[in-house]
Amino acid sequence: MAERLLIRALKGGKNTKIVILNGKNITKMPSVLEKLPGLKTLYLQNNQISKVCPEISNLTQFQDLKLREFYCEGNPLFLKQPVSAIKQEDVWSLQEITSRFIMNQLAEKNPFLMKAIKWYPQVRSIISQGRKCAICEKFFLTIWLECVEFFPPSKNWKISRNLQLVPLRILICSYKCFYQRNPNIFGIAQV
Structure with missing residues (x-):
């Protein structure tokens, strides 16, 4: 039944504004x-969805309100069930250490690196994949x-009136930052 509804929605393409897949x-x-x-309205109530899939992030970038x-x-997506995490030491590769240093120096407008990066397209390509930590805001x-x-x-x-909190996927650069998070941030673990 859900498959038929999705096929009908796909046939509508960019004109599809509402998808209802309740229960x-x-x-x-x-x-x-x-x-x-x-798509402007999405109904997924009363299902067994336990996580937000990465493919839907284009639609659920809540900041852009698409x-x-x-x-x-x-x-079960909204069940906040804390699980204790095993503390792991962060062991980074030389590429990770170097990339973090370069990206953070570029963010601070280091004039030497701003000029040097122009000559290294491979480095630019690698660091273009960088992301920012939600806690310390470093790359x-x-x-x-x-x-x-x-x-x-x-x-x-x-x-709905009873929806009080909405989950937003965030990335954290290290366990050091993870332990400094606020109480509304939870690590995602497979149990």
Whole structure:
């Protein structure tokens, strides 16, 4: 049944504005939703969805408000069940250490590196994949912790009355930052 609804939505392409998949026993968010750039309203209530899939991040970048309405109550996605993490020492490769240094120096507008980076297209290509830590706001390349932060939805959103917090995927550069996080940020673990 859910497959037929998705096929119908895909046929609508960029004109599809609403997708309703309530109570269909779906276990993950359909990745085909990323092919619906005009989607404004998504109903995924009362399913078995336990995490947000990376493919849907184009639609659920809450900062850009591409998706205006998102209904997903009744999914294990919103269960906040802390699990103790095993503390691991961060052992970074030489490439990770160097990339972090270069990216953070470029962010500080280091004049020497600003000039030198122009001559190294391979380095530019590598560091273009860098991301920023949600805690310390420093850059990192390949090693991070995937987390979720729960925050109250915007007053402008049309949501169910009982939805009080919305998860947002964030990345943290190290366990050092992870242990400095606020209480609304949880690490994502496979249990």
